[in-house]
Amino acid sequence: MADRLTNPFAFEPGGSALARFHPLAKLGFLLAVTSASMRARPEFVAALFALSLVLSIQIPRAGSGPLRAIALLALFAALVRGMLPGDGRLFDSGTLPESALYAARLFSVYLYSRIFYATTRVSEIGDWFTAAFRAARTVWRRITVVIIPRRANPRNTACSVPSGSASLPVPSILSDPGMLFSIALLFLPRIFDAHRRIREAGEMRGILLSRRNARRSLAMLEHFIVESMMIAYRTSLAMQVRGYSPERGLRLSALKRLDWVLLAASAGLLMLR
């Protein structure tokens, strides 16, 4: 429960109909709906906002932090837009519809993003990310094949015969960027938790960061970096003993009919004016 309150983009397991859509179809829809929300006409934005509210009903409630932040931003934008219009009035109420439209655009983008992350496993996106990278790697290898000499004669370099071929190397860290991405997202809350524990322990021993004691703060930073590296090290060991290899098999599901419908809707949204 705690991480749902602190992380509004946490995955929500359950039988939501949205969770059954293909991750790529949902990602395409998120990009299209974000683009449409930020540029479409007011009536379309109102419709998209209403739809985001309806879809959000399926998702359990998260912490109100981001909503409050967006509300504050929208309020600030409304004040900037309407205050002291220059004709002696304090506030121009005629700017309110435009401000409301701006707020609806921001809330829509937030709600659709939350729906996407709450109904999509990070590993699903990660697997597709890795698949795309591996495909790009194959293409890279094909187009960067260079002729290399099999064995150069140290006495007479003119004798070296070009008889083998190889491609430019691809760093091994790029073999599975999807897992890198998944693990990084999964471990962010743990890193924050480690930071909180170290900060609290420091505070209990009289190290207050607010007092700007650079030397002590650096000591805590050092502790935090070491702790983060230890978390990463223990994680890598655990992955190793559970048989992880960067060339692991990927779980890639096929697009179904409903996914194509969602992609078509996304294409339609991109064409909205």
Add this chain to the structure above:
Amino acid sequence: MSELFRASALRHRFPDGTFGLNEVNLSIEEGEFVIIAGRNGAGKSLLMRHFVGLSAPTSGKVFYRGASVAERIPLIRKEVGYVFQDTEAQIFGQTVREDLAFGPANLGVKGAELERSIDAALHDAHMDGMADRRPPTLSGGEKRRLAMAGVLAMRPRCIILDEPFANLDFPSIHDILSVLSTLRAEGVTLVVLTHEIEKVMALASRLIILDAGRIAFDALPREAPKSIFTASGLVCPYRECYPWQID
């Protein structure tokens, strides 16, 4: 019973010149339930890291099923599960089910067989009905059992558990012991690294006590003299010498 692990004159020297393990000779047979006990820093975890190929010996040899550990790494990954003390660091899924799929999927298990492995692991770890829970919502004891289930889903022949009772309350310890009893009955080789021997001694078939990187005792648990526990920095588990017993 066939031999699983064997260490022969195993030594591990740290960069500062101290020995983490010193002349360790040991073999573990299939089907045994071994406790490896010792005070903090005695070399328990280090010994197991050598057994699963996570550390390299300074001198001596370590074998798995008769061949050097370095040659057997793929087989070890398939047959030997390791549950680390830090459970948080070994949870990779956003749900319990997804986490359990991590290991078998790495071994190439797919489809219905993968689902069967997950369901069996959930059952064996006494976690039925928790498949769709999110790991952050689990209690400390449940997370420890999830880490065990993650290993069980790979259907290992041997499981190494590093301090499985650390930071757990009594009901959680009871749950872990119950899982261990089930696994023992199924013939899985169990190696438990702990200094809390009183919790698991009744289940074990063998007790090995390490002290300063050397084997101080290796026999049936009931054959251990009372003096060995205090000499090795352990709690004497017997009623007459248990230090915190209330009359």
